[in-house]
Amino acid sequence: MVQEFGDHVRDHSPPRIRTRLDDPRGLSPLGDFMLGGVDGVVTTFAVIAGSAGGQLPSTTVIILGIANLIADGFSMSVSNYLGTRARQEEIRQGRREEERQIRVYPEGERREIREIFARKGLSGNVLEKVVEVVTADEDIWVDTMMAEELHLTDVTARPMRAAITTYIAFTLCGLVPLMPFLIGLGDFHTMFLASSLLGFGTFFVLGIGKGRVLGTPLLGSGLRTLAIGGAAAALAYGAGYALRALVSL
Structure with missing residues (x-):
């Protein structure tokens, strides 16, 4: 308890x-990495599992797996880039509109x-003083209205960094379950078993990594992702x- 209190004291020096305010957690690329990593393993291992269920040859698994890494990874990174840009534009548009409203009808x-601060429980002279201070500076005024x-x-994440982080995570994590087939690790059953273990292990590690960064229980985070x-x-x-059964009819 004493050690924990000491850590809190240091963290609130x-x-x-100032460091936390200058570099908020929202700017962390963790979300983009998790998005790309989990989706990379899911889609690549889905190709492998689907091929196993359909009893397709290992060469088909390699071709479809690599094609998935290239095409789906690129598609996902572009989508993340465009989504982040759209979010930034929404923020800029909202800010311009608030600035216009302040000029037109202050x-x-x-x-x-x-009303905002009255809903927070302020009233009387304290409320009026807060309103006076906030509206005295247009930047603070607009920031308050935005929030x-x-x-x-x-x-928000930077679009290009979001896209690159997503693609790298997608490719690296998605490549893991494909490795047994790329190196030819025994027969198909052996390769599929090794791929399953590597895929599930990657899911679990990604979940633990997310839990460690976000401060949530590591085991629970890992198991949920798994x-x-x-x-x-x-x-x-x-x-x-099922598809193989249908085609065989």
Whole structure:
């Protein structure tokens, strides 16, 4: 308990507080890495599991797996880039609109500020003083409206970094379950078993990594991510098996 209190004291020293405010957690590329990594393993292992269910040859697994890494990884990174750009444009548009409203009808915007802080429990002279301070600086005024009215903030991932991080994570993590087939590790059954172990292990490690960064229980985070991957693999295997049965009719 004493050690934990000491850690909290250090974490809330003025220098560390300033560091956290200057580099908010929202700017971390963890979300993009997790998005790309999990999707890379899911889609690649889905190809492998579907091929196993359909009893396709290992060369087909390699071809489809590599094609998936290239095409799906690129598609996902571009989608993440465009989505991040759209989010940034939404923020910029919201900011321009708030600035316009402040210029056109400042009294109405002051009423909104007053209502925002009144809902937080402020009243009387304290409320009026807060309204006066916030509306005295246009940047603070707009920032407050963005956060409290529109729920939009400037803390967002950079589009190019988001795309690159997603693609790298997708390729690296998606390549893991494909490795037994690339190196020709025994017969198909052996390669599929090794691929399954590597795929599930990657899911679990990604979940643990997310839990460590976010401060959530590591085991629970790892098992949740593993469960998602396992469900996707089971669906892909079942689909491959069913399609093979239909084609054989």
